[in-house]
Amino acid sequence: MSDVRVHNFSISLDGFATGAGQAPDAPFGHAGERLHEWMFATRFWHEMGGGRGGSGGTDNAFAAMHGPGVGAEIMGAGKFGPPGWQDDPAYKGAWGADPPFHTPVFVLTHRPRPSIEMEGGTTFHFLDASPAEALKRAREAAGGQDVRLGGGPSVIRDFLAEGLVDHMHVVQVPIVLGRGVRLWDGLESLEETYDIEAVSAPSGVTHLTFTAKSR
Amino acid sequence: MSDVRVHNFSISLDGFATGAGQAPDAPFGHAGERLHEWMFATRFWHEMGGGRGGSGGTDNAFAAMHGPGVGAEIMGAGKFGPPGWQDDPAYKGAWGADPPFHTPVFVLTHRPRPSIEMEGGTTFHFLDASPAEALKRAREAAGGQDVRLGGGPSVIRDFLAEGLVDHMHVVQVPIVLGRGVRLWDGLESLEETYDIEAVSAPSGVTHLTFTAKSR
Numbered sequence: 280m281s282d283v284r285v286h287n288f289s290i291s292l293d294g295f296a297t298g299a300g301q302a303p304d305a306p307f308g309h310a311g312e313r314l315h316e317w318m319f320a321t322r323f324w325h326e327m328g329g330g331r332g333g334s335g336g337t338d339n340a341f342a343a344m345h346g347p348g349v350g351a352e353i354m355g356a357g358k359f360g361p362p363g364w365q366d367d368p369a370y371k372g373a374w375g376a377d378p379p380f381h382t383p384v385f386v387l388t389h390r391p392r393p394s395i396e397m398e399g400g401t402t403f404h405f406l407d408a409s410p411a412e413a414l415k416r417a418r419e420a421a422g423g424q425d426v427r428l429g430g431g432p433s434v435i436r437d438f439l440a441e442g443l444v445d446h447m448h449v450v451q452v453p454i455v456l457g458r459g460v461r462l463w464d465g466l467e468s469l470e471e472t473y474d475i476e477a478v479s480a481p482s483g484v485t486h487l488t489f490t491a492k493s494r
Numbered sequence: 495m496s497d498v499r500v501h502n503f504s505i506s507l508d509g510f511a512t513g514a515g516q517a518p519d520a521p522f523g524h525a526g527e528r529l530h531e532w533m534f535a536t537r538f539w540h541e542m543g544g545g546r547g548g549s550g551g552t553d554n555a556f557a558a559m560h561g562p563g564v565g566a567e568i569m570g571a572g573k574f575g576p577p578g579w580q581d582d583p584a585y586k587g588a589w590g591a592d593p594p595f596h597t598p599v600f601v602l603t604h605r606p607r608p609s610i611e612m613e614g615g616t617t618f619h620f621l622d623a624s625p626a627e628a629l630k631r632a633r634e635a636a637g638g639q640d641v642r643l644g645g646g647p648s649v650i651r652d653f654l655a656e657g658l659v660d661h662m663h664v665v666q667v668p669i670v671l672g673r674g675v676r677l678w679d680g681l682e683s684l685e686e687t688y689d690i691e692a693v694s695a696p697s698g699v700t701h702l703t704f705t706a707k708s709r
Contacts, residue, residue, distance in 0.1 A: 292702075293509055293678035451666075453690040453702070457682025463508035467672025475668040477700045479692040485700050487507075487668070 281418055282425045282445035285435060286345040288462070289314040289450045289484075295459035296432035303361040306373060308459055314452050317484045318342050327379055337480035341448060350424025351417040352380050355434035356388040359403070365390045372403060383420040385413055387434060410438045432462045439466055447473075447489040496633060497640045497660035500650060501560040503677070504529040504665045504699075510674035511647035518576040521588060523674055529667050532699045533557050542594055552695035556663060565636025567595050568628050568653075569644035571603040574618070580605045587618060598635040600628055602649060625653045647677045654681055662688075662704040 290296045291314065298308030307314060318324050323342040325333035333339065356365070364370045365388060372378065377399040384403050391405040404420075406413050417426045428438055438444050449462070463469075473489040480486065505511045506529065513525030522529060533539050538557040540548035548554065571580070579585045580603060587593065592614040599618050606620035619635075621628050632641045643653055653659050664677070678684075688704040695701065 292684075293676075293681070294507075451692075451700075453685055453692060455678055455681045455684040457678075457680070461508075463670055463672075465672070466508070466670045469507075469670040470668055475698065477666075477668060477694040477698060479694045479700060483690065483692060485666075485692045485694060 285428045285447040290462050291454050291456040294461045294463045295456040296462050297460045299458035317482050341486050348425050349427045350421025351382050352384045352427045352429045353417050354429035355431045357431045359386045385417050410441050432460045445491045449487040451485045500643045500662040505677050506669050506671040508670050509676045509678045510671040511677045512675045514673035532697050556701050563640050564642045565639025566597050566632040567599045567642045567644045568632050570646045570649035572646045574601045600632050625656050647675045660706045664702040666700045
């Protein structure tokens, strides 16, 4: 059975994965890009954009685990686009013509639409489905490889609550957001089913990995 | 001017410093002792109890900063004793005959009582006062040394909100409590006024230090 993996999922000290006030020009609300600056500085990110350079240390080692072995992604509607995208039938997502997924991507939405084939191997499929149903579809599309769970926080919570996540990499950024959408709500005693490791990087962020004990 | 310092203040991944359901036999509620096991394992803790042994690594280095240079402590009513202690005029606190403070301790309560002198240099004073007023009293008693702010979370939040904390050491324990009293509420943008460092220890906890930028 292939694994379900979460990578590079950034949260603030107070556990918010997005800020308040998400909008087309503010996909992470008042958090802005502060949750992801650690990743933008890595070689992984530079090379994903076709460039060179970037840091090659701890942050990069974690960030680079994002791609290998992944055959499909599942994401929430809020990661595909800003609030209201469902009202625009021609909308093709917030990720540009060549999205950084390069696999089938299953977008969870209560208003599905026909699939969209993008450049670079990414095809967006739209599902109104439970976590287990969506995972079944994604596993079929992944061709034996792992399924990446792309977020946002409420999608990850739903999958965790049903015990469907095998590996989770959370990056804690030393800022206090105060408002937004929390990752941890409703996950009491998560440590009972996961082995948890923590390592702080010189950049100031702390990488937390959760490995399912039942694996 | 002497500093105001917070030491060994443990929180869960989701930011709770105490669990739900605090009671005389459960001072941290459903969290139990899980937030403080990292500290119980240190040489600092063993020696404070008059014993020997304990770990001498990262956790101990941070834990041992608790005492030196501190001339007084300020604590909330909930750290002095369980809910309802104000109704018992003979109550002398949850810390034994020889409390581990060895200085004047100022207990914030809306129902002050006469001071209590304990063994080992600890004297409990009871104040119904604002953070700034309490700090003025504690500084006078500290004889030029620093004032330790002992918690709980709501007391620390109040002092942080007024910009009265110079140094804060928070220990993040890899458990998800789900319920209780949060440290971070209302502290949006705390990173703007503090230099923050993080270091994970082999025990699994992550030490976060906050150093006021205006120092």
